[in-house]
Amino acid sequence: MRSVTKRELNQNTAAVLAEAASADGLVVTERGKPQWRISVFREEESPLTRLESEGRYTPPSASPAPWPETPGGPAYTDADVEALLDELRGDH
Numbered sequence: 715m716r717s718v719t720k721r722e723l724n725q726n727t728a729a730v731l732a733e734a735a736s737a738d739g740l741v742v743t744e745r746g747k748p749q750w751r752i753s754v755f756r757e758e759e760s761p762l763t764r765l766e767s768e769g770r771y772t773p774p775s776a777s778p779a780p781w782p783e784t785p786g787g788p789a790y791t792d793a794d795v796e797a798l799l800d801e802l803r804g805d806h
Contacts, residue, residue: 715737715738715739715740715741715751716733716737716740716741717740717741717742717743717748718730718733718740718741718742718743719742719743719744720742720743720744720749723742730752731752734752734753734754735754738753739751739752739753739754740752740753
């Protein structure tokens with residue numbers, strides 16, 4: 715991204731804006747330090763596209779991980795479940 719000085723922007727506004735339109739944008743410096751960024755407004759850009767270009771959104775994967783065939787976690791027997799329910803109810 716090219717940079718221009720604040721003075722150059724002030725004295726050659728039309729040329730600087732034309733350059734910003736043909737490039738990805740410009741950085742305007744003041745006393746050698748970047749202060750502003752000039753970019754072109756494109757109406758066809760969707761909000762998600764804009765957020766993605768700013769690095770604030772990542773689209774979902776085209777091939778997501780498959781669901782597991784069997785759920786993970788411990789396997790309880792009917793007797794284990796009955797014992798846990800009795801303990802929760804206070805029937806012990």
